[in-house]
Amino acid sequence: MENDKNSQKIVDYIGNFARKHSLFVLAYGTGCGAIEIPATMTSRYDAERFGIRGAATPRQADVLLITGYLSTKTLKRVIRVYEQMQEPKYVIGFGSCTVNGGMYYDSYNTINGLDQYIPVDVYINGCMPRPEAVISGFVKLQELIMAGKANNGEKYRENLEHYRSNQKKIIKNWKMPDYNW
Amino acid sequence: MNIFFLLITILFSGALLVFLINKVAPKIGGIIAFATIALVSFLFFTQVDTGDTYQFTLGEIPMQFGVTPYTYIFAIIVLGLGTLASLYSIGYMQGKKRLGYYYANFILTVTGMIGIIFSQDFISFFIFWEIMTWSSYLLVIYTGHKSQNIGMKYMIFSAIGAYAMLTAIVSIKANYGTYNIADAIQNGAFNFSEHMYIPIMLLIGFTVKAALMPLHVWAPNAYSKSPMAFTSIFSGAMSKMGILGIGLVLASAYSYTDHENVNYVVALRYTLGWLGGITAVMATIYALIQTDAKKLLAYSSIAQLGYIIVGLSTGSELGVMAALFLAIVHGIFKGALFMVVGAVEKQVGTTDMTKISGLIRKMPFTFFVALVSIIALAGIPPLGGFVGKWMLYEALITESNNYFLVIVIFFSSTAAFLYSYRFLFGLFLGQEEKDTEHVKEAPITMIIPMMILAILLMVTGAFPGILFEPIAHGMHYLGFSDVNWDMSILVNVWGEESNMTYINLSIGIVFVAIFAFLTIKGYKGTKNVGTKDISTGGEIPTENENLTYQMDFFKPFERAAAPLYKRSMNKIWNDLGNALEALTDFIRKIYSGNGQTYALFVVIFLVILLLFKDTLFAN
Amino acid sequence: MVREKETTLYIGPQHPGITGNMMVKLKVQGDTVVSAATHVGYLHRAFEKLIERRNWIQAFTLLCRFCVPEPDPMELTYARAVEELDNREVPERAKYIRVIVMELARMQSFMLWYAGQSGSAGLYLTPQWSVGDRNYILDLFEDLTGGRIYHMYIWPGGVRRDLPEGWTDKTLRTMDYIEKRLDEYNKILFDNTIFQKRAQGVGIVPKDKAIEWGVVGPVLRGTGIKSDVRIDEPYEVYDKIDFDVPTQEGGDIWARALVRKEEVRQSIRIIRQAIADMPGGAYYNKVSNPMKWTVPAGQAWAKTESVRGEIGFHVTSDGGNKPYRVHVKGAAYTHGVTVLEKILPGQNIADVSFILNSLGVCPPEIER
């Protein structure tokens, strides 16, 4: 599918506009970065201005915030949750440890480099990123959505084998049910 | 030969034939039973007109058969449901034992009910009443020893009812010199001027069958323990025999009572109304804590009968009409629901809702029938159940001064949503588990009657006038003044209406539009997934973990309504129930505990009454 | 396999009601919990293993990440353990600064607890207020240390830098503001009868079992037992400061809430006193080259009162430039597993998240 701005139909434009301004963030604090999420959502920073609000279950969510390092145990849950989300879906990697392991680069239980396992739209670096950084990350995501470039859900589905092989390298006992897709 | 005799003879000989043929070819027993009842229905609806009568004498007692417009209403229920239930029995009883016993008693029960409808004198009425009781008792204990106790309880209560009825009949003869029902009414047997006990005794007799509190104790177990194919007419049609009697007595009381005695009637109305209301509430809140689908439906039946009695007790046109309409519709949907449970029992092997779940994909047609029936049961538009409920409420609000009864009924019917959902969820929704993987849809002979009933519910919702017509005739017969009815418009006395055509139209249009929209839109991206693919917080449940919420379904409600469960119910049920249980035990010590002795006992009692009627009931 | 009778309900790891990335697996019958099992490990970063690969000072970057809602007590406890091993004196001024930092940390953590507690009860107004107001305390931290959440400010031998100019005034102003706001919070949450109805008699930690189960901190004080490391084993300058340790009877959520409500007032009182009494002088007993610093062999056990209760560090040194073994015991270690599993059965599903918040279960503290 072409994703040039020129080839976007008016429907896509409207759809992207709505998607951009309505980002439901899955309530999943995977790591310590979750501590800045309340601050981002509440009065001083107020992410709801941008249409960002929480969603309780993956079915309703658009954005998966990986708030920091992922332990292998959490990775398994994250994959499951990510696969239960509905397209278009976005992933924001939050904090340096999602980029390259950060200070946990030598830990036996945390992954280094989130995008090997699930596609990441935006990385926000810092440890931990301030609410301003979080919001700027979201704004970046909004720009990508508007440009029609945030289609990682499809990418994941198309390159499922690649991601699966990477995931299976880490998760030793792959007991995932096969109804995931 | 007279048509009435012909019908009764066909039924009796059908019963005999089924019983005998069972030794030779057990498989065709069901077909014969179905054929018999179907033939009788056909003959009845084509050959019999209301007003036909036939008189004859049995010994010295003059007897009369006939069909009044009023009993015609009940004939519809009995024959319609009887035919479908016998068809359903073919599939349901397949592979079970003692088929001859079952079908013979099944036909006999229908015979009893038809006989009751035909009877225009008290003697034949009572005889058929006893045939009905007796054969149904034999079916309650069909499953064997476990149900003996339950059957006993049923019998004891039936006996109480029978004695009360018999006493009333004999004293009618003694005081008014007639066995003829119409004559007795004309002579003012029910007019509360003197012998007030006569209508009350009769009512006691009838309320036992109609399972009105406090005489309902037998019902939950008897309904749930008999074969489901039978329960569908047991609850759907046979309980209506009680309603038939109550309606007759009450209507006569309203019509023939003098002004000076009207207070008694009012008191009776209030008593019956509140008893009906309390029955409805209590049975409802007990229905919603049941885990067995059969028992849930059994309690629900009691509650629904409570509404009908409330309707009758209003004594107003709309109220009685609502009651009779509800009686028919209840017959339809409760018959269908018991058939649904029977299908589930047959296919899965249990009806314990904590053990089964997620049958919707396995048994889609059964689910459809259950859904339609439950919507009717809950009184949600646009099905037949709503029509009845609507008229009942309007009657209570517009034509009775009993405003708080409205609230009681409303409470009960709102709480009915709870058990309705429990029923649907317990059997059909929730997780699809491995242990029900082998389940298939019920056989076609079971599906057809259920489907017919479901369609009937929709038709009665769209065109309630179909049923209003016979009901209106019946009410004219009972002495109610001109009854307003329209094919598909419900009107109350204040002139407000609910137009079923518009309601159906609106629902239909929106349904088509939205369903099409949802189905077409994003068709490619829409996926149907299994019930294991749910968000469990990212965890993957292991196989032995139970993800269906089944135990103590309405715990919060139970907690909120704890006083209702504790105080009143414990007092009324336990004291009464235990006392009656004790009575059961006591009587069992005296008698051997089977139906024959009971029959003998009733006959002896009858003989004694007849012999000593002059001394006992002399003026 | 036979299907279980009770319904399994996963509270977490992805669940709005969980207090971090952990999972409480409930078996429920009706809406009553029959049994509960805590599952942790979703946040396991192997800190204790990693610290063995870092030298004594580098460990601080990891330490503060032990428990996100309240990183400072971790630093302080570790610093005190190392100081004990190294026999390092701490200047008086640093002790006062540490007390202020600790109490500020307690306050910001209280704000978070407050948000969680009222949020899990379904009141969404006060969480917004308190998390918003928490930013003012974080601003103070930012002025002082340069970081909002992770400070790495307390070092063995003192604190990393002196108070910035005007910081004390700003702190006092913030205290005044927050004190005023606390009254408003109380009106909304603690005076609310619905909250009282929800909280009273729910999640009871029995008094006779409390100490045996290893309950500490406000939870223990909520059962009526006066136990506070700041009083029992005064560290820094807590023995020179006048403050009360509130206790409540009952052991339920309400008692714990009242204890915390009073505690934050005491924190303000402590901060005001500490600022008033603060001596001048050095703030840091310097380690000459922290990167090459060795600590004498030995073992030390230090404990500190955090907002959730006692935090203990067991630090072992083999005389090298890296810690030989650091073992952390947070309050949630017992609260989140043993106590939770013991008090959840019999409770309502509606109260699970409520109890989790009230016990102050913080999963990274359990698995580290």
Place this chain on the structure above:
Amino acid sequence: MEDLGLKIFGAILTTIMAFTVGMTYGGIVRKLTARVQNRYGPPVYQNFLDLLKLQSKKTNIAHGFMGHMAPVWIIIAAVTVLMFIPILNGNLWFPNLSFHGDLIFLLYMMVFGSLGMALGAGQTGNPNSAIGVTRGLSQMVGYEIPFVLALVALMIQFQTTSVQDLTQVQHETGVWNAFANPFAFLAALLASLGMFRYSPFDIVGAPAELASGPVSEFGGKYLGTMMSGGAVFAFIKLTLYVHLFFGGAGNPDDSGILATLAGIGILLVKTFLLYMIPVFYGWINPRYRTEQAIRYFWGWPTALGIVGVLWAVFFN
């Protein structure tokens, strides 16, 4: 046929209006809530964006036929009920079908949607959904009692069961039913707190307890459709209350464009003010447990309702 055309036009117009108003009210509430919480808040039209986004999701999951049907049922119930309530008293533009259904019908029709939702939620097999549904149904038994008491009080006081007639009575006498029978009004008002499901009665989808309850498994177009249904329902409840207790809106004698617009304006003002009551109450209250919520409704609201019925019987 001209009449039919007008009717269809009126029906479509009503639906669009109800949807727009419901969604906008939701947006305004979000904004106001944000302001109370010391925030700037999302734009007023945020709900429309959310809806648009949900409808433009590319993949959707249904857990079977009932899951697919649940939103349909909700919309059916919403639109059907909407058709049967008078939007403006006696106005020619929006008569819809308001003469062909009365209060009892409306009460039952409103349950239709809940039942569909419940069935859809049930089929997903998520225990949270089932628990949410049981809570919702239990709570419904709670608030329906005072609500029906209030309605019965009105019906017997004015000897009519039609919403249209009740409005007309208020228009003629000039006395709002809220003052004609204050007890019934209070009972209905307290019951409305449960009906709108704001705190402390938001036990159905209590996030911290049940994820999001019945809608846990619904996303994309299904959730979006449900949202639209919910918006229409909010408008319905408000309009119904306004017509029952606040004298309704619109002038039955004048169906000119100006009068109609004025009527709509009055309706909007009244409904908005009414909507603020549960919202205000919700801002400052935590959530009840289910049994506490039910007990609450069976306490004072029911007592008030009974007084209302007695008032209607004895003082009129």
Place this chain on the structure above:
Amino acid sequence: MTDLVKENILLNAVTSAFKIEGKVIRDRRVEVHADKNTVSSILLFAKKQLGYIHMNHMTCIDWIEQGEFELVYTIYHPVDKLTLFVKTRIDREIPVMENIDTIWDHANTYEREMREMFGIEFPGLVGEHDFILEDWDQIPPMRKEFDTHKYAAETFYTRPGREDAKDVREELSKRSGTVVPDFAKKYSRE
């Protein structure tokens, strides 16, 4: 400093009852060294007789060179405010230790963690084997011989450019072209 009266009384009480070594570390801290078989009786004695009803902590230290695990039980007296350490050493090759979760319920958690992290077996310990880790098939990770860096490098994807033990200042100065000042150099790694 106080004269450590209470501490010495405690030390005497424990050492004389069990004939074991011990010492007063400082005020409020007393440690005793026990044989692994007597630990549970010491703990029970301390809990029942001396009133050390609160168990603060329980830890394990891997002394790989001696081939031993050292277990430290930290128990606390809420009235006397004394802390008693009961230390014992067990063989690294046969890591079996008595289960004490009958004495303190929450010891269960510590023991499950130790079982997982050090591979110490506690006979009679209930609870799932996977406590923190999931499907772990290597040697228990907290043992000293387990090299976490090597394991991580082998298992996880490493983003190019990431190298261990680099000097941040030098890297920064290389990138920005500035010179590292002298005062900063003395804090550099080597």
